[in-house]
Amino acid sequence: MDMIAAKRRSIRRFTGESIDEMTIRELLVTAGRAPSGKNRQPWYFTVVTDKAKRELASILWQTAIDKESRGEVFGSLRISARAMEEAGAVILVGNRYAPLEQDYNDKRYRRVMDTQSIGAAIQTMLLAATEKGLGTLWICDVFQCEEEIQAWWGRKDELVAAIAIGVPAEAPYPRWREDVDTLTEWRSE
Secondary structure, three states, rough: OOOHHHHHOOOOOOOOOOOOOHHHHHHHHHHHHOOOHOOOEEEEEEEOHHHHHHHHHHHHHHHHHHHHOOOOOEEEEEEEEHHHHHEEEEEEEEEEEOOOOOHHHHHHHHHHHHHHHHHHHHHHHHHHHHHOEEEEEEEEEOHHHHHHHHHHHHHOEEEEEEEEEEHHHHHHHHHHHHHOOHHHOOOOO
């Protein structure tokens, strides 16, 4: 089976080549076609390039330095910061409804539905980028410096993820995946 999902890899090294605006726009349009619970389309995308991309990456670098100086665990923050610097673009993904609806956190179904919808949009974008020969990295390290990024971003949207997109400078091997039969139960009655 030669599906595009089987070809997708998390790319952590990019060539630094820029990506033209039309290509990014096509990826965003494709992401916007993802399934969305109740057609809420809760996602919001901010495309970050050039100087702004370096500023965003510097927030991750500084957080890693600060955490290291305090003896705290900072995981893959440096890897994510480098990937942001090397990528052609970084896309911040936000949930635009989280700060708008007063009872949002009390309505679990809305939060779960919107989170699933945003995840579907991200995955759709990743697969579309793979199909175009681009590499991507879904970055959740942004949560280690969420307040700083939110202040820099200047939006009230809830930060969900950052996606680095660019020309891959590596070809990682396929990562191990749990066998589908160990994760699946079939019922017919």
